[in-house]
Amino acid sequence: MNAHDRSPDPAHEEDAAPPSVRRRSFLGYVIGGATLVAAADLTLADGAVAAIPTAPQPAEAYDLNDMLTDSCRPTANLITVTVHDDGTASFALPRLEVGQGITTSTAMLIAEELELPVSKVRVTLAPARPELLFNQLTGGSNTTISTYTPIRVAAAAAKGALLEAAAIQLGDTAENLRARNGVVHAPGGSSVTYAELATRAASPVTRAVRVELKDTSEFRVIGVGQSRVDARDAVMGRKDFTTDLQVKGALPTMVCRAPTLNGTPERLRNRAEILRMPGVRNVAKVDTGIAVRADTFGQCIDAIRAMKVDWKDGPVAGLGDADIVASLRAAQAALPAPPDNPLAETIDTEVLFYFRSNSAMDTNSAIADVRKDRATIWSGLKSPITAQQRIAEALGMSQDRVKVNVVTGGGSFGRRLFFDGALEAAKISQAMGKPVKLMWHRADDARVGRGHPMSTSRIRVTHANGEVLAFQQSHTSVETDFRHGLGEIISAMAADLPAGYGNLGYAETIFALTQEVPYDFGVVAQTLTETDDRFNTGSMRNIYSPDVRCAGELVVDQLAAAMGQDAYEFRRKFLRNDRVLAVLDKVAEVGDWGRPMPKGTAQGIAIHKEYKGASACLVEIDCRPRVVDRDIRDGVGGPRVTKVTYAIDAGLVVNPRGLEAQMQGGINDGIALALTSSLHLRDGHFLEASWDNYFYTRQWNTPPEVQVVLLPSDSGQPGGAGEAGVAATFAAVACAYARATGTVPTYFPINHRDPLQFKPKPVIPPIPQSPVNGLKLTY
């Protein structure tokens, strides 16, 4: 295609539609080079997406018009699909895979447009690419929403180039050829494979090409359940996480941390003794503690336990849960006065949510090799560009001297939006002058790692004559740290905020963009107040929504009861969104809402609307003493959720099998938030230091019966999956618990104020020794 063929509005335009299928055309690129590389602008957005705040066009650095003006200059913020001469295609995804399944869904998008089997598409994770600006942040369940169009455009551009090359080979015109499964067929029966075409389709110069994307009716891969592309490696023990990587000289390294949260080291008193310990190579003081590098992590643990360190107290030294609750309450904004209506009744509710941890199985870890004039980092990073900037700053280098490699993460749940491990590893490597493989001990990951802040949610509802006049929700939270910077969802909004708002402005923007009351409740207002920046917090899976929705749905149940209505029927009557109504009806039908339940057991039903989708959850809970008082060694039994029915309309679904998995996972998170998992702050530090202290859902808590129903959607746009299972589950479990016990909980999780079900581990030394009795515990 020549330059003069370019449309003045290149992002998309309506073409004359063929009789049955209406296609939209986009601008892609074939990049000059030895093998076929096709590209699209990552900021390409489908018109229908414009309703959400779109990416700020990074006009200072790049502007779409500049790019068009000189389309022969390869633009740095393109994303590219490469076709190799073995017939495979590859793509470096500028996002982080942490289990949510985006490498699989991305391979599916490419396979669909490129007409290649999914197994022949390799998706890797791109290193930090600063030129992508806002387009390399993994968060808000936004990956597929934001990459759905550009990735397909790049794949379609590659297919177009293959067809053109095939036309020459097969002596036909590209329009007459059909590509299927990596082979191009001519009408006469002759064919040529992508492997044979890959270098022939390469272009000596970069050129802009117009491509058409398939209509949804033509999809053969998208929408069909696909197993994860990395599952085989995972089950064979070959899926590599950061600490599995072998980097020359990067020996095991750990940090001895303070006995109070965020305390800092003053002096290691027995440095010489530590250096003489078996396997120990280096010791260095950094701002977070005393680092030790040794031949094995076990020897790091031994060294840390032997260290005698003078510490400076952290900012919450001496404080406990009750102090933070008191300061939260002091920060609460006044609720608006109820309307002056003599017939109106008001219900006031306050729910307290304790601190929770988003500790993943793979603890904060990173490899850093810092030399005098350059550094290389390997870590699971959801905001690698920000990480690169901050690390460069800390090392006193320019950003381009720091190479940041993104490694698949063993879970995140929001934790990897930050780069605490990577930054710490870089500092340690610089201080020691050696490459390091830093791994946080589980005890540190639980106590010092970022978590979900404590919050209160207050709701005032007013109703009269069977109508709800007002629903006011005032959420007050310990600060949620968003200083990793924000991705495309938020930046446009944040850019409009007056300068100086800082994190509070971001937090309020995120709150405003995610919270919604989808009921006809008269005057509706939801506000956020944040206070106290002394804790290590961040976005935990679904951020504000689980707490806000849980409090909201508990109040919905109270309203229904006050009006003498069934909880499901009440929701049906007041919902003002058809998609939410459809998922609600679906769980009521499939989950048999209203069936008789024995005393001490109950159903709970709740909805949620976010991520361009809608979800509903119906649970059954058993709160009878024989269940609650189950004897679980080193664990919490408690009420058991015995059955979950979950329905979701997630818009256009790329991989239904992956979506179902994400809902199943989110359900277990919601159950943990309601019933078992929290951090206790006592005397300046969190008590939980192990998975047998922090009670995330275990097999004895998980529901024996789980059914996830994926609803067909009218929406042609994909929604988010990774976080969409949490809020409705949390709310439904809370409602079920209230119904089964006759008591509406005023705090979560419900076991937080029970006598501690574990013996807290010491804070000096900060990490426990590994046991030695493993051979007595075999089975």
Added chain:
Amino acid sequence: MPRQTFILNGKNITVDVHDDVRVLWVLRDLLGVTGPKYGCGINVCKACTSHINGLAFNPCSVRVGDLTADDEVTTIEGLPATVGKELHPMQQAWLDRDVPQCGYCQPGQIMAAVALVRKVRRVGRSVTEADLDGIRNICRCGTYTRIREAIKQGERHM
């Protein structure tokens, strides 16, 4: 430095390291066998679950000096060879049910599942719901539902 000798995935292994270093670090840090994962180091999370002489054990909690030369350690990497196939039936079940999300805990989950099936067979029964409830391996992604389905399938083909 003491020489440690044991059998790892069918091969005799000798490594120079102090007796009290836990087997997990010998495997991961010295031998580069990274299928068994670190999740806690105190025999709680079970991410490192492997087999010793056919029984499940957690190498984070065993001193390498406590292994003898004829102890056979099997990690996830050596599991397929125990049945002489490319994949053990439990691994195949894991694939068929598409169990893994992040995948970090799954090697340990699979090794625990295989040991569980063998254990109940030794007393002449099959895996019950109570057995499944009793599995201590943590999955922070919450893949428990599919783990339970996969164990039932894997058991049928073991």
